[in-house]
């Protein structure tokens with residue numbers, strides 16, 4: 185057995201939004217054997233272990249205060265790629281960016297991507313991420329052909345929808361609490377152009393916004409909305425919708441060129457001059473209620489024109505990567521995201537309440553993003569037949585407690601409306617809330633599997649202790 189590289193003795197790690205931190209022993213294994221020996225070290229030293237991909241979760245999912253963090257970013261090789269079938273196999277630290285850059289020139293795109301390309305395959309499976317096409321194709325787990333994982337018992341399991349199906353449906357969505365993915369095979373999506381056709385249109389209020397999504401999702405491949413979540417009176421929920429569709433074979437005569445990587449890059453400068461890498465510094469003075477209110481009003485005013493245009497896959501999917509380190513614009517306290525998933529019948533009223541409450545508390549969300557969803561069969565699923573609204577909140581030393589209390593009120597409203605929450609985003613979900621939306625049976629099933637895969641309780645994260653311990 186190889187001795188793992190003890191890269192750093194004790195270091196402080198953060199969530200994506202820099203609003204939470206925890207000190208841990210960080211190991212960076214390079215192969216499966218090193219993970220095995222790390223489990224051994226953990227067992228002997230009585231420490232718990234959390235896997236970490238790129239650390240892009242908005243909350244404490246990949247933090248483990250006082251324990252071991254298994255940083256898998258160096259296990260990042262694409263081990264097999266078949267451009268005939270579109271099947272790709274990779275180590276858990278392969279990023280979505282590596283994936284599409286490998287496959288797009290051959291005419292394949294990842295079936296589901298997060299809003300940033302810097303997440304890893306392991307992290308995406310553990311959270312079972314959804315894309316702007318969730319209502320059409322489900323979460324990433326539905327496109328996994330098979331995976332191999334190492335359990336803390338030392339056992340190596342291979343799972344697919346037909347083999348070890350219970351583990352397949354629980355390790356995907358299981359937040360790394362049952363085992364560590366070591367190899368993942370995905371089925372990619374055939375594309376016939378490097379461009380999507382995107383239709384942009386305004387919505388005057390929340391009712392119009394959600395009706396548009398409901399009505400137009402079936403004829404779109406992707407749909408996503410922006411909501412000005414700082415307006416609580418007339419025009420509450422005003423915003424903009426972007427719906428996109430793939431191009432057919434005949435629609436892009438330059439398909440071979442548009443799929444080349446040089447036609448998919450996000451430009452590093454604005455209008456060819458201003459470097460985007462420092463843009464977040466210029467956004468900082470606006471990261472307050474007045475400044476962001478003005479930004480949102482200006483954004484709404486410029487989104488009133490209905491239009492259709494063609495955009496590269498990378499530009500459409502990874503809008504949030506346009507401004508590197510945008511989360512740093514929120515200042516020292518960072519940001520958190522609150523994403524609630526509501527049935528289509530109750531979403532409008534519940535979100536009206538959430539937005540009104542946040543504005544009344546003086547803690548409005550600066551960014552609101554909506555998506556259309558459908559349910560899935562994974563154990564810790566967050567999806568519903570309805571919509572999600574992700575709301576970004578600035579955190580400061582002064583508002584942290586008040587924000588936490590307001591989000592507990594949010595949870596009550598969402599639960600009463602039959603909603604669910606996402607473990608990769610929300611930082612405030614309590615044990616009681618999780619029990620209510622998941623149901624006792626699901627939590628009991630998860631704990632039973634946990635006992636089977638991890639009898640000594642080696643795998644724990646700050647999130648696990650908050651929600652399940």
Ligand SMILES: Cc1cc2nc3c(=O)[nH]c(=O)nc-3n(C[C@H](O)[C@H](O)[C@H](O)COP(=O)(O)OP(=O)(O)OC[C@H]3O[C@@H](n4cnc5c(N)ncnc54)[C@H](O)[C@@H]3O)c2cc1C
Nearest residue numbers: 237238239240241276299304306307310313314360365608
């Ligand atoms: C800008 C931005 C946009 C986003 N957009 C979306 C979106 O559109 N849709 C969406 O669903 N999510 C979205 N997310 C959330 C993000 O996709 C998830 O949090 C994802 O899990 C992060 O991947 P990661 O590699 O950074 O994992 P980490 O944050 O490092 O870890 C996430 C979880 O995965 C576990 N884990 C990591 N690697 C392994 C492994 N090899 N084996 C077992 N468990 C493992 C960790 O223990 C942890 O529980 C977004 C995040 C950001 C920052």
